[in-house]
Amino acid sequence: MPVPRLLVVHHTPSPAVRALLEAVVAGVRLPDVREVGDLALDVEPALSATASDVLAADAVVLLTPANIGYMSGALKHCFDTIYYPCLDATRGLPYGLAVHGNDDTAGAIRSVEKVAGALGWAPAAPVLSTIGNPEPAVLATAQELGATLALAALERGERRAR
Numbered sequence: 001m002p003v004p005r006l007l008v009v010h011h012t013p014s015p016a017v018r019a020l021l022e023a024v025v026a027g028v029r030l031p032d033v034r035e036v037g038d039l040a041l042d043v044e045p046a047l048s049a050t051a052s053d054v055l056a057a058d059a060v061v062l063l064t065p066a067n068i069g070y071m072s073g074a075l076k077h078c079f080d081t082i083y084y085p086c087l088d089a090t091r092g093l094p095y096g097l098a099v100h101g102n103d104d105t106a107g108a109i110r111s112v113e114k115v116a117g118a119l120g121w122a123p124a125a126p127v128l129s130t131i132g133n134p135e136p137a138v139l140a141t142a143q144e145l146g147a148t149l150a151l152a153a154l155e156r157g158e159r160r161a162r
């Protein structure tokens with residue numbers, strides 16, 4: 001029986017975004033999550049994530065900077081690559097989203113929600129939107145995002161196994 005799998009797809013261009021990524025991963029590895037069951041974690045740069053990575057996932061965390069009022073070109077490239085292979089096959093996939101910007105992340109959030117909605121993915125946590133250097137409270141929220149999506153992956157993986 002395959003181990004449930006959480007995929008983190010990220011575009012990480014700076015230390016601030018890297019700190020968010022590390023917090024998400026730390027959330028996945030929290031003892032509370034480990035107690036629930038075994039989970040495989042794939043952390044993939046958006047420029048190299050493939051349809052196979054997404055098809056194998058039981059939940060996904062997306063992490064992107066806001067760029068010119070949109071998701072990063074890297075995450076857009078990922079969606080362009082996986083869209084048709086994953087359409088239908090990944091309907092209902094739980095996902096979480098974290099967006100980092102320097103003043104306005106609204107367009108970037110909208111752009112991701114639009115594609116994820118078209119794929120039929122299900123938001124499993126509130127969107128984490130943040131600007132500037134991530135404060136401890138923001139990193140704690142990123143950690144929570146990782147933990148929530150890890151639990152969603154475990155739940156979906158368990159349902160798949162039944």
Ligand SMILES: Cc1cc2nc3c(=O)[nH]c(=O)nc-3n(C[C@H](O)[C@H](O)[C@H](O)COP(=O)(O)O)c2cc1C
Pocket residue numbers: 013014015016017064065066067068069070100101102103104105132133
């Ligand atoms: C070409 C470009 C466009 C950007 N557009 C936006 C934007 O529309 N909204 C926003 O909040 N930040 C924007 N940013 C800022 C990035 O989101 C930010 O640099 C990134 O999240 C990394 O954060 P840091 O520079 O504070 O480390 C843009 C940055 C670049 C390079």
